[in-house]
Structures are given as structure tokens and as C-alpha cells.
Amino acid sequence: MAEPERSERRLRPAPLLFEPAEVAADPEHFFDLESIADPEELLTRATELTLAFRAATDRAMEYQAVAAAQLADPARFDRLTTADIAHRAEWTEDYTAKMVEFGRDLLRSSTP
Numbered sequence: 001m002a003e004p005e006r007s008e009r010r011l012r013p014a015p016l017l018f019e020p021a022e023v024a025a026d027p028e029h030f031f032d033l034e035s036i037a038d039p040e041e042l043l044t045r046a047t048e049l050t051l052a053f054r055a056a057t058d059r060a061m062e063y064q065a066v067a068a069a070q071l072a073d074p075a076r077f078d079r080l081t082t083a084d085i086a087h088r089a090e091w092t093e094d095y096t097a098k099m100v101e102f103g104r105d106l107l108r109s110s111t112p
Helices: 006-010 039-071 082-089 093-110
Strands: none
Touching (some): 039 082, 082 093
């Protein structure tokens, strides 16, 4: 059986549901995976969660980049330097510069 293309799987990640605080406080509890006895079902659900977390990470990183680009925008009177952004985001300045550029690319591509 052929493996589905990675992009196809990424389009349909499992929804990430917030867990109640009392459940999340239990270190043994993780999205109810510990209660799944069938290894096939466990693999399927764990894979769905992995893909969902990857998709969420990618999306959150795009928002980080857009925010960094907006904060570094020379047109802003309250513009931040890459050093300031790096400090707030706990990034290196080199990484911050790359994220600012990535964010600018994203902003340009979303503007008609």
C-alpha cells in the first residue's frame, strides 16, 4: 500500500482539543492516549496528534514571523530593533532577522 503524500496528510490533521486543567495536571495523561489499549488505534491517534502539532507549530511560527515583521517595520514610530525582538522572543539576533524577513514575505504574499 502506497504511503499518502506528506502534504495530503498535513491537510487533515486531527483537531487539537484543550484538555481540562485537572486532567492536564496529571503527567501520565496526554490527550487520552494512555487509555488506548489497541496498538493500531494508539498508533493512528498518536500519528494524528503528531501531524496536528506539526501543523499547529508551522501556523504559529508564521504568526510569530508576521508579528516580528510588524514590530520591526521602519514605518512604525514605536519600531523595535532585531535585538529587542530577539530578547522578547528568546531568539538569537540572526534568527530574528530571518524571521522578520520571512514575516515580510508572508505579508507581501497576503496583500493583493
